[in-house]
Amino acid sequence: MNKKHILPVLSLTLVSSLFPLLQALAIDEAAFNPNFIISDEQLEDSDSMSRRDIQIFLDDKNSTLANYFTEDANGKRTKASEIIYEAAQEYKINPKYILVKLQKEQSLITDPTPTQKQLDWAAGYGVCDSCSMSDPKIQKFKGFGKQVDNAAGIMRWYYENTDTQSWIHKPFVDYIIDGQNVSPQTQATAFLYTYTPHIHGNLNFWKLWNEWFNQTYPSGTLLKAIGSPDVFLIQDGKKRKITNFRALITRFDPKLIVEVPSLELSTYADGVPISFANYSILFDGENYFLLDNDYLRPFASAEVVRKLGYNPDEIISVNKSDLEGYPMSAQITTSSASNPAGKVIELNQKGRLYFLKDGVYHFIPNKQVAESNFPGYIPEKADLSILDTFQEGKTLGFKDGTLIQVQGFNKIYVIENGKKRHIPNEKVFLSLGYKWENVIPTDLETSLLHEDGLPIEGKQQTVALQPASLSSNITITPTPNSPSPTPTQQNPLPTPTKNGLPVFQETGIMYETPGVPSFVGTPYDTKIDSYLIADYDSLQILEGKNVDSPRPLASLTKVMAAYTMLEEGLDRSTVSIYDGSRHKASYHRFRIQNGEAIRNQDLLYSMLVSSLNTPSIMLADSLATPDIVVSKMNANAKNWNLSHSQFADTSGLDLQNFSTAREYLSLFKNTLENKELKRILSLASYEYEEVIDKDTLKMHQDTHSNQLKAKTDLPFTITASKTGYLYESGFNLTMVVQSKLTQKKYIIILLGNPDYTNRFKDAEAFARWALAQQ
Template identity: 50%
Template sequence: MKKIITYFCAFFLLMPQISLSAEFNPNFIITDEALQNKDTMTVSDIQIFLEEKNSALADFITEYQDGSRQKASTIIYNSAQKYSINPKYLLVKLQKEQSLITEKNPSQKQLDWATGYAVCDSCSKDDPDIQEYKGFAKQVDKAADVMRGYYEKVSSQAWIKRAGQTYNIDEQDITPATNATAFLYTYTPHLHGNQNFWTIWQSWFEQSYPDGTLAKTSTDTTVYLIQNGKKRKISNMTSLITRFDPKLIITITKSELDKLEEGIEIKLPNYAIVSSPSGYYLLDYDYKRKFDSYDVVRAIGYNPAEIMEVTDTELSEYLPGKNISADVKDLTGRLVQLKGTNNFYYIKDDTYAPILDKKIIQLNFPNLTIDKVDNSAFNNLNKTEPILPKNGTIIGVEGEATIYVMENGKKRHINNEETFLQYGYNWKNVVWISFSAALIIPEGQPLQLIEQLDNLDVVTTSDISSL
């Protein structure tokens, strides 16, 4: 096995960079910051991109709005700058609607209706009412214009989908997390079309790691948590070791890290008691749990010198958790084993949760001891869902050769050793759990490498062969 691993490591050092895949979340396709960042590519960058894709657009010149003749790269850049829309969005749009980035010999109709603007699924492209939008330059311009228009009119026009509202898309309830995601559904009200957009965007412009990944570069000791497509700087060692397992840190290139947007910095250690103008709180991972009073803090036995002063702004990044009263005994929860059995549970507040495999205890609760109890320990407690391995942990199934990474309560199959190593994972960090425990964990989308997009069917406006 060591020889195989050594061979693969050496092999991948010589390989060109391969895009990594995340899992499609229909509620969160793209951030507002990403959609509106007009300065991600220069004209030269766009031209080089088209040439690298061997796109017919690399040499395509057509009439521009001012009557001049311009290259496709210039038209894309100018529209992005004019409406403050990311040129990467326009490139993905051209591919999703008419495959124009990878098409070697596009038809005139593909070029004329390049972004699908003004064309509905059942509409005829010969309709006299839409001829004013015909032409490559007009299509690119309108694709950027309509997105800017959504931002300007979303507060006054109810028909424009918006973040936080739930919509039924293809018989599935979708609640967009960002306005940018909502606007994609406004423009293309179908799941398949927007998943195609996301797939192309991820393949071309994102280096995606599962939520919960801990990452650093080879030239900097700063560790980041990758969460919801953003990198969250972990500002001190105490915050790192009280919330995460440092063994799971992977090393990625600086260019990969730079592609990720900055998220909220993680500054405070886990299970710290903090004081703010609004009261006293216990920080419990991503939650802030307010103490009923300072007397409750004192009764627990915390040293006043250990209480950290923070602002309410610093606490705003935490979600509100359950309040802590004088009746709460174990702030960090309690691990128990039912006497005479191999059954383990995690008790917290008024709930208890089964633990699927004893090895999950070491993953999730390395600092808690196990107490043996009888059935009376569960009196007046409510049973909740089983405890699953944390985000970012690598699990294997005993008796099988299958390896998974955990992300948001699902296990994502790592389909081969090539993928495992390309993501920077370490064989020593694989935790082997029982088949029965693995069976209960829901299955997510496989974790795989996306090496090319040429064979992806991404056309959504119409069947190109019929044009």
């Protein structure tokens, strides 16, 4: 984003809210202090959310903006999350501020069908209370990208010009706003009133900010005020009082209760109390109900209650008012359920656990998950044949509020709404009142049942989270090092060409080969644009689709970059010092500070194992210059007669890094002749230390971006692999698989997989298909 000098709109009073479509908030308005809305530290925390965090936030809110592409302030077509991130970085303003502003002004986070007018005036910038949006004077501010850019930019302008512009509100000065005396306690608060000179508009901002970003404890957490016997469940931003011990122990593990100051609880509005034990039978004078977690399931009749064997002494008489707030669920009949509460079974044959309920069985991957969902469970022994009468359901994961650690990794997560949220460091972990003994170790496969949610505090930087007996300064590098994927790729684009070569442009949408697909061998039913399976020794293509169609390589480019640098004599023992002004790449997820030093060998491993972008620039800079390395890469391609392959950088971020599946097959096999490169691509993980450490976090651990490397039950071994992803390329993967039975090796190349969620399932299916051809 180009730096611009933003001028304030002196003749306009900025609007407080054009579309009052704010969602119902659980924040108590009585706690609102008009003199202190947010701190300057909060407003200027531009690194509070990464690109990925912003995208996850929009996805979690089911926001239209999650898949919205438009022009940014410079006319470049890109994704909404990217526009928000770039504006935050350009002006050093918190992206959370931008997200709240978009909701407060136009409800763009939660409105499922925003109008073009809402999008065009997304932040209300330049529009006064009595102005028309068709006023010619303000059309220069029209457009989502311009609105986001100006909303962030004006805040930075206020900071830089507050001493010279008397009309900018200032801290510790009394103002009369909507008939009320206000004395801002921070510059950030003063600037919010400068932007929106109304109490109610800033109250809405404060409510949204606190609802989304200031309520620390995730849903599923049990809280108890210090010195009080009352226990509350935090759920959807509200606190629900658990009114009796039986209601507590039938739903939760009491050892997970976190003690907090009473003031902490006061920030949560009251929700529906939890007054009955789970699976209670309730009678309101007319109807019988089973309380199934938070749902009421009506019995078809009193006779059904009797036939299902419930003891009359178990039935609790209640008032109809006691049942208010509980949603209704499926009716219980004698034919629909023999055990409406469900039951956990353990198979006699293999000891596997399943949960049976309402004609559906759910696999329970391990005892930790079972205990998380069913405290104190005692499984019923059963034969495998029992599953024949049930339909297969979703595998169960951990319950909300559970703390987990993936075995072999040094990250702690808390589960919320079925997603795992990373707790960034030990300080945060302990400040929340969590206890190490409540962290449940689990395997990688089980953890992958939970998608990633926003990190607690939204920080991308990661540090170790381990008890004192373990290393306290190891970090796991996030992978893959690529833009956050869209849930679905819509309207794939055909590849434009010039002089017979592709010209890929940044569109935010995956390119696809136009026309009828061409196949080698038997067509495989897949939306992957281009693929091949080849014999490793002869390079004969056994199966393939669009094998001669050029496609963006994304991080598959790094294989050629690494090979070229190794062949050109890269000194792997040399130490490279990080300079962010020269080395920081887009999608920079490398935990490194200016002045920190790392050996080239370790940079090489980070570049290939975790697929980090910044190390590729540091290595090229160490050897010569990035441009010289790129020219050598293209020279290698020419020497190997790869006429439809081209390279433009060392990281793969440039869309003009492209090749075909057929040519990349030759490239990959040629590069594997370098034994060092082949060994690195075979690793599942790698650890190293910084030579010069500036932030007391000297240890790094990289995990291979191909998640199949972590699986141990596959009929093949992956002896070398690399992944890549850009919006325009889709998911790319290359790997060498070797049959454990016959030792036969195959090369698999997948280019342009639009289904990011199932990318490794597809890769595994191709590998199994290859082995089936033996």
